[in-house]
Amino acid sequence: xxxxxxxxxxxxxxxxxxxxxxxxxxxxxxxxxxxxxxxxxxxxxxxxxxxxxxxxxxxxxxxxxxxxxxxxxxxxxxxxxxxxxxxxxxxxxxxxxxxxxxxxxxxxxxxxxxxxxxxxxxxxxxxxxxxxxxxxxxxxxxxxxxxxxxxxxxxxxxxxxxxxxxxxxxxxxxxxxxxxxxxxxxxxxxxxxxxxxxxxxxxxxxxxxxxxxxxxxxxxxxxxxxxxxxxxxxxxxxxxxxxxxxxxxxxxxxxxxxxxxxxxxxxxxxxxxxxxxxxxxxxxxxxxxxxxxxxxxxx
Amino acid sequence: xxxxxxxxxxxxxxxxxxxxxxxxxxxxxxxxxxxxxxxxxxxxxxxxxxxxxxxxxxxxxxxxxxxxxxxxxxxxxxxxxxxxxxxxxxxxxxxxxxxxxxxxxxxxxxxxxxxxxxxxxxxxxxxxxxxxxxxxxxxxxxxxxxxxxxxxxxxxxxxxxxxxxxxxxxxxxxxxxxxxxxxxxxxxxxxxxxxxxxxxxxxxxxxxxxxxxxxxxxxxxxxxxxxxxxxxxxxxxxxxxxxxxxxxxxxxxxxxxxxxxxxxxxxxxxxxxxxxxxxxxxxxxxxxxxxxxxxxxxxxxxxxxxxxxxxxxxxxxxxxxxxxxxxxxxxxxxxxxxxxxxxxxxxxxxxxxxxxxxxxxxxxx
Amino acid sequence: xxxxxxxxxxxxxxxxxxxxxxxxxxxxxxxxxxxxxxxxxxxxxxxxxxxxxxxxxxxxxxxxxxxxxxxxxxxxxxxxxxxxxxxxxxxxxxxxxxxxxxxxxxxxxxxxxxxxxxxxxxxxxxxxxxxxxxxxxxxxxxxxxxxxxxxxxxxxxxxxxxxxxxxxxxxxxxxxxxxxxxxxxxxxxxxxxxxxxxxxxxxxxxxxxxxxxxxxxxxxxxxxxxxxxxxxxxxxxxxxxxxxxxxxxxxxxxxxxxxxxxxxxxxxxxxx
Numbered sequence: 027x028x029x030x031x032x033x034x035x036x037x038x039x040x041x042x043x044x045x046x047x048x049x050x051x052x053x054x055x056x057x058x059x060x061x062x063x064x065x066x067x068x069x070x071x072x073x074x075x076x077x078x079x080x081x082x083x084x085x086x087x088x089x090x091x092x093x094x095x096x097x098x099x100x101x102x103x104x105x106x107x108x109x110x111x112x113x114x115x116x117x118x119x120x121x122x123x124x125x126x127x128x129x130x131x132x133x134x135x136x137x138x139x140x141x142x143x144x145x146x147x148x149x150x151x152x153x154x155x156x157x158x159x160x161x162x163x164x165x166x167x168x169x170x171x172x173x174x175x176x177x178x179x180x181x182x183x184x185x186x187x188x189x190x191x192x193x194x195x196x197x198x199x200x201x202x203x204x205x206x207x208x209x210x211x212x213x214x215x216x217x218x219x220x221x222x223x224x225x226x227x228x229x230x231x232x233x234x235x236x237x238x239x240x241x242x243x244x245x246x247x248x249x250x251x252x253x254x255x256x257x258x259x260x261x262x263x264x265x266x267x268x269x270x271x272x273x274x275x276x277x278x279x280x281x282x283x284x285x286x287x288x289x290x291x292x293x294x295x296x297x298x299x300x301x302x303x304x305x306x307x308x309x310x311x312x313x314x315x316x317x318x319x320x321x322x323x324x325x
Numbered sequence: 326x327x328x329x330x331x332x333x334x335x336x337x338x339x340x341x342x343x344x345x346x347x348x349x350x351x352x353x354x355x356x357x358x359x360x361x362x363x364x365x366x367x368x369x370x371x372x373x374x375x376x377x378x379x380x381x382x383x384x385x386x387x388x389x390x391x392x393x394x395x396x397x398x399x400x401x402x403x404x405x406x407x408x409x410x411x412x413x414x415x416x417x418x419x420x421x422x423x424x425x426x427x428x429x430x431x432x433x434x435x436x437x438x439x440x441x442x443x444x445x446x447x448x449x450x451x452x453x454x455x456x457x458x459x460x461x462x463x464x465x466x467x468x469x470x471x472x473x474x475x476x477x478x479x480x481x482x483x484x485x486x487x488x489x490x491x492x493x494x495x496x497x498x499x500x501x502x503x504x505x506x507x508x509x510x511x512x513x514x515x516x517x518x519x520x521x522x523x524x525x526x527x528x529x530x531x532x533x534x535x536x537x538x539x540x541x542x543x544x545x546x547x548x549x550x551x552x553x554x555x556x557x558x559x560x561x562x563x564x565x566x567x568x569x570x571x572x573x574x575x576x577x578x579x580x581x582x583x584x585x586x587x588x589x590x591x592x593x594x595x596x597x598x599x600x601x602x603x604x605x606x607x608x609x610x611x612x613x614x615x616x617x618x619x620x621x622x623x624x625x626x627x628x629x630x631x632x633x634x635x636x637x638x639x640x641x642x643x644x645x646x647x648x649x650x651x652x653x654x655x656x657x658x659x660x661x662x663x664x665x666x667x668x669x670x671x672x673x674x675x676x677x678x679x680x681x682x683x684x685x686x687x688x689x690x
Numbered sequence: 691x692x693x694x695x696x697x698x699x700x701x702x703x704x705x706x707x708x709x710x711x712x713x714x715x716x717x718x719x720x721x722x723x724x725x726x727x728x729x730x731x732x733x734x735x736x737x738x739x740x741x742x743x744x745x746x747x748x749x750x751x752x753x754x755x756x757x758x759x760x761x762x763x764x765x766x767x768x769x770x771x772x773x774x775x776x777x778x779x780x781x782x783x784x785x786x787x788x789x790x791x792x793x794x795x796x797x798x799x800x801x802x803x804x805x806x807x808x809x810x811x812x813x814x815x816x817x818x819x820x821x822x823x824x825x826x827x828x829x830x831x832x833x834x835x836x837x838x839x840x841x842x843x844x845x846x847x848x849x850x851x852x853x854x855x856x857x858x859x860x861x862x863x864x865x866x867x868x869x870x871x872x873x874x875x876x877x878x879x880x881x882x883x884x885x886x887x888x889x890x891x892x893x894x895x896x897x898x899x900x901x902x903x904x905x906x907x908x909x910x911x912x913x914x915x916x917x918x919x920x921x922x923x924x925x926x927x928x929x930x931x932x933x934x935x936x937x938x939x940x941x942x943x944x945x946x947x948x949x950x951x952x953x954x955x956x957x958x959x960x961x962x
Contacts, residue, residue, distance in 0.1 A: 043780075043784065043865050043866070044780045044783075044784025044785070044786040044789075045780075045786055047776040047777060047779060047780035047784070048776075048777050048780045048781070048786065048792065050772075050773040050776060050777065051773050051774060051776070051777030051796075051836060051840060052777075052792070054773055054832060054836055055795070055796075055799060055836070055837075058811075058829060058830075058832055058833050058836075059799050059802065059807070059833055061810075061814070062807050062810035062811050062814060063802070063806070063807070063810070065810040065813070065814060066806055066807065066809055066810040069809060069810060069813070076812075123704055126697065126700045126701060126704060127701075129697045131694070131697050131698060131701060133701075134701075137701055137704065137705060139944070140705065140708055140709060141704070141708050142944075143708065143709075143712060143940075144708060144711075144712075146890060146940045146943075146944065147894070147937050147940055148893060148894040148911070148912060148933075148936050148937060148940070149894055149896055149912065150894075150896060150911070150912040150915050150916060150933070150936065151715070151915075151933035151934075151936050151937050152711075153916075154715075154915070154919070154929050154930070154932075154933045155711045155712075155714065155715045155930070155933060156711065157919065158714070158715075158718065158926050158929075158930065159711060159714060163727075164726075164727050164728075164729060164731070166714060166731050169729065169730060169731055173730075200707075200708075200711070257801050260803075261801075261803040261804060261805065263804060263805060263896075263897050264896045264897065268896070268916065281805070282803070282804070282805040285805040285806075285809075286805065286897075289808075289809050290901065295809055295813065298809055299806075299809050299810070301805075302803060302805050302806035302809065303806065305803050305805065305806065306802070306803055306806050309801065309803065313798065313801060317794070379856075379860060380859075380860075381856050381859065381860075400859070400864075401856075401859040401860045402859060402860070402861075402862040402863065402864065406860060407860065408856075408857070408860045410853045410856070410857060411853075412851060412853045414851065414853035414854050414856065414857035415857075416854060416857070416858075416871075416872055416875075417854075417876065418875040418876065427858070427861050427871070428860075428861035428862050431861055431862030431863050431867070432862050475857075475861070479861075
């Protein structure tokens, strides 16, 4: 058989082709992520109105303002509590649901599918549903709670500082817990069945089997999921912003909403950027924990 | 068709903080139409060598020539080779026919020519009835045939096979081994065969290359490799059960070489021996070269049976000699009981003596 | 027996928790306006009506919002797949210096706070004339969909046996030929699933859509729908009809991607 010489791409060695294939994505990242990120950090050293084409260099003034500002510290505390509460509840609820859905029962695959709906739905649809459910005047939640005698009178869930925060947390948990279910369920399905059989032969009871096998097997996955969700929830803007706008009395004013308020409410691009940079630094801390964990895993 | 010349082929991999020498200065001439096997334990460099011949890896240094043509820097598609993979690597989304003709299409072979070749190969390998099936609908043996067919159809200059039988069950493997031998008889193409199974290498090959740690240990006809291993590694790797290795000392007593090991002193035939510099030596003897003898035979070695295994036609007896363990292979009719005391005699012409104790210890001849 | 009853009981409880809000959404969208505000509320409509769905298209710009969203999300998904698949393939298959670091950077990119990017993106896009532009918004969506596609598709490509490509190379294909003939056909289900996820993430996004588009005629669904909520006279039947329809693409996609949910979500857990 005749040997054909290489085609027009014959000069390509592996290395070259690899670089060429990576180029479009690298360029995209450069233009849409690296450059904006640097520009954002740069902006955090400026005083700049949204319509101001240049801005004035003010050095660390935005950060000085930030750290001396009680509202920032309040929002940091709220954000931390928000992330902690939503992630903690998601993990507990998600794991419990995964354990239920791991049991065989009729219609299980239907329920498994349905459970994912909140996660996949548009945030805005979720928000609108819960606004209606929470409604103080004709919300069905109040109706049911009053009827069953759990509360004496309807509650304005989203407009009282005490109840607003936890009402928002509840929606956050409702929307995002299915993610935990999927991951934990996937992990449960690969636990070797003979571990349980061995434990049974060794005389372990149901509780011992759960703690020593199930929990032990899924704990690594739970840790990773917790870290990832913490990053996500800490960044989450929509849930609280759309339900309460950060109120009442700043009770749900998380850091992303504070960024929004400074940048797009007061048009203080510099201050908004400074808050965002601080958030980013906090997340880098969380991420390094994640990577350290991954490294430990792979060893 | 071509002879293959591998010239000081060297391959290094960089891995976590170090350099791994996967292949060290391999030089080998493969005759046109020869069936040659590369055999060795995993990580010995045999697969690396094959993949460099295929063009799937680039060597750090060295050259490969097909006939007069230096192909070291060519892409796989320009080498006119074919390869059968351990996993068969049949394209899952293509039918058997499409799998067979993919290489021909890529070379711009016309439709009629392709159909003709597919028909010929199909008849040769008896896979015509499954042309329209997808690989996942085939049994292991059928996939194996299709993989062979896909390689054969292009009339390659060199045929590369990477452990092609190792995914088959034991019975089918023996059958396909025979078919492969017959196939080579028929097509007479140069074949380079990589395997970790020394039995496949022994039965199929014109010559065997034994490799370890990236270094060629010995190259030769199967019978040479078996009866005259070049060093202790080859001696132990080839043959099942492995050759017995007894460590001891070599010295001259009244002009005759004597090997003394635990529980034995053996006079060696003088002619073939070069005396090593050190006195330390290893005596190798294959399990079938040890005979049970009468206890009063001169030079008999006293041993005690620990376990006997029946494998079917044969028995393996594990005995202790002076604290060390030795395996003996006998016909099934020889029955020994654990705890029994026996006397052993070694076949004087089939002893292997290695200078020193390590894997590299060379045969003394 | 007790165990089985307990399982069913818990499953039913779970079903109520998840499905009741969804049920209430659909139900409200099918009730006449007067019945929506009735106390006690009706758990099955006394009168069924499609009036909200009809007025959604006749009285509001829902149709326009929907089409705008569709356009932006399709555009950004196609871009993310085209660029991401090439990059993911290179990450999975080639020995390129700094590949591991790049892979890690992709994951990092994936975790960038939207709040951090939205300010510089607005300032930059205004310079480039990309605000009030569907192209601009699709590009902004690449900031999360591209890392997502690369991260998921890399695993997908890595799971295609490398032997197949090597066999194709030996059979006479070029590297790109092997990618096209052998690898992509294996990865089609993965590409579809990943594309659907990338689409849904964009479909559900709110902040960029709010900030980067202010022109009413270009607005997309999420910010557009929030305008339906007014402080005084909120037509909940209409809003629930909009919510139901906005959920529709997800419900349609659902049947298609269910098999690949775990892969998609594994990466989607960070953003999404």
